[in-house]
Amino acid sequence: MILLTHIQFFLASIGRSTLELLASIGRVAIFAGVTVGHIVRPPFYAKELGQQLLRIGYFSLPVVGLTALFTGGALALQIFAGGSRFNAESVVPQIVAIGITRELGPVLGGLMVAGRVASSIAAEIGTMRVTEQIDALTTLSTNPMKYLVVPRVVAATIALPVLVLIGDIIGIMGGYLVGVARLDFNSATYLQNTADFLQSGDVTSGLIKAAVFGFILSLMGCYNGYNSGRGAQGVGQATTNAVVAASVLILASNYLLTELLFPA
Amino acid sequence: MSDIPKISLRGVHKSFGSKHVLAGVDLDIPAGESMVIIGGSGTGKSVLLKCILGIMKPDAGEILIDGMPAGKDRDAFLARFGMLFQGGALFDSLPVWRNVAFRLLHEGKSKAEAREVAIEKLRRVGLKAEVADLFPAELSGGMQKRVGLARAIAAKPEIIFFDEPTTGLDPIMSGVINELIREIVVEMGATAMTITHDMSSVRAIADKVAMIHDGKVQWTGPIGAIETSGDPYMDQFLHGRAEGPIEAVR
Numbered sequence: 001m002i003l004l005t006h007i008q009f010f011l012a013s014i015g016r017s018t019l020e021l022l023a024s025i026g027r028v029a030i031f032a033g034v035t036v037g038h039i040v041r042p043p044f045y046a047k048e049l050g051q052q053l054l055r056i057g058y059f060s061l062p063v064v065g066l067t068a069l070f071t072g073g074a075l076a077l078q079i080f081a082g083g084s085r086f087n088a089e090s091v092v093p094q095i096v097a098i099g100i101t102r103e104l105g106p107v108l109g110g111l112m113v114a115g116r117v118a119s120s121i122a123a124e125i126g127t128m129r130v131t132e133q134i135d136a137l138t139t140l141s142t143n144p145m146k147y148l149v150v151p152r153v154v155a156a157t158i159a160l161p162v163l164v165l166i167g168d169i170i171g172i173m174g175g176y177l178v179g180v181a182r183l184d185f186n187s188a189t190y191l192q193n194t195a196d197f198l199q200s201g202d203v204t205s206g207l208i209k210a211a212v213f214g215f216i217l218s219l220m221g222c223y224n225g226y227n228s229g230r231g232a233q234g235v236g237q238a239t240t241n242a243v244v245a246a247s248v249l250i251l252a253s254n255y256l257l258t259e260l261l262f263p264a
Numbered sequence: 265m266s267d268i269p270k271i272s273l274r275g276v277h278k279s280f281g282s283k284h285v286l287a288g289v290d291l292d293i294p295a296g297e298s299m300v301i302i303g304g305s306g307t308g309k310s311v312l313l314k315c316i317l318g319i320m321k322p323d324a325g326e327i328l329i330d331g332m333p334a335g336k337d338r339d340a341f342l343a344r345f346g347m348l349f350q351g352g353a354l355f356d357s358l359p360v361w362r363n364v365a366f367r368l369l370h371e372g373k374s375k376a377e378a379r380e381v382a383i384e385k386l387r388r389v390g391l392k393a394e395v396a397d398l399f400p401a402e403l404s405g406g407m408q409k410r411v412g413l414a415r416a417i418a419a420k421p422e423i424i425f426f427d428e429p430t431t432g433l434d435p436i437m438s439g440v441i442n443e444l445i446r447e448i449v450v451e452m453g454a455t456a457m458t459i460t461h462d463m464s465s466v467r468a469i470a471d472k473v474a475m476i477h478d479g480k481v482q483w484t485g486p487i488g489a490i491e492t493s494g495d496p497y498m499d500q501f502l503h504g505r506a507e508g509p510i511e512a513v514r
Contacts, residue, residue, distance in 0.1 A: 138317070139347045140342070140370070142370055
């Protein structure tokens, strides 16, 4: 009898968690749908969009640049060490280029920006929720989705591909610097090999991924902030949830996008 | 004066899960009157304001403004209201003058014109023009309330809501804010609805008082009648007694 109760309790808890998960997915999907609906309908807040482009795009440049630089350098060292096992050290420029543009540039760039931006969006909008600033916007005839959410989501979706493109260049530079300074590659040959090997599809696929990651991370920041619980604890929880959800979704969608863009 | 009340609430219900916050609120507020709604914390006073503004949707009941339900044009509907929020709810990212002129700027008024109106409204609430370029975080609690008040009246609304206008202020500043609210409401001829549990606010601001408890209006009457209402809820609240029909959580 007791065993049966335990099993029932266990199954009920699984059921509850599953229902809660599905409800959350539904809520996020509705939030995303409403956001996209507002993107295409006026009024548009160009000034807010400009400010967000500056905050999300321009001010993330150092983070993305440094991440790309060190990743490119480390990648060159690893490929050289791995390649030397079967006398293929010469592939360093090509593999660094493809690794950075297709995968590491967008994914690491996305994750770094998620840490920096999704958290700050969630904290800002969460605080606005807790201090009734969102209600105040509504009473002043301003739709908070249009005024707060749309500029952030559009700015991140535009800024991420630009950031990743710059990150790609810096990442390849990182590989080049290590290749030439540490691994005795000829400078001109390294650059020539990179340029000859790289195809436009390698870069554009990374930029498409970056746009999707930008949308995801800003949406997660906005969603969690907008639905923040009460008090400092509520805002703290919203910030954590935003970063965790954005990071996991970036990694999951990266796999799906890779399947779509480069089917086996 | 027309017989149709400015704000009319009929059987307004609102629940959160199993908690019935509003359980059939009926209330009329005539045009140009200042109604103060009192009641303990968590009795649904703020929810009532949010239902009238459409920030929350009531589960049942009717809310009429000038005898009409809120139309589809939300912007036009909300343009008739001004609201002073409990904590001020000033936008941290904007300087004071942009906070005050927020609606005007979004209605397309020029920057210079909107700034001029903002400074005039700031003067009206007793703040100097220099405050206009400060950010809300640089102001004291009392100054933030004044800025909130200036924002609430900037677009000359017909109806003004005050949500706990004196919470967090010292008694002297509370008196100043109460006086300002009274003056401004009379001067503008606006209909005012204030929610508070501060009896000094009630005495300074109200023409009429409504007492909310258990999600319903328990008593309503003119300010002069609160001492002699004979209503056990009103009496307990007025004299701050622990014993009575309102259960105190100890």
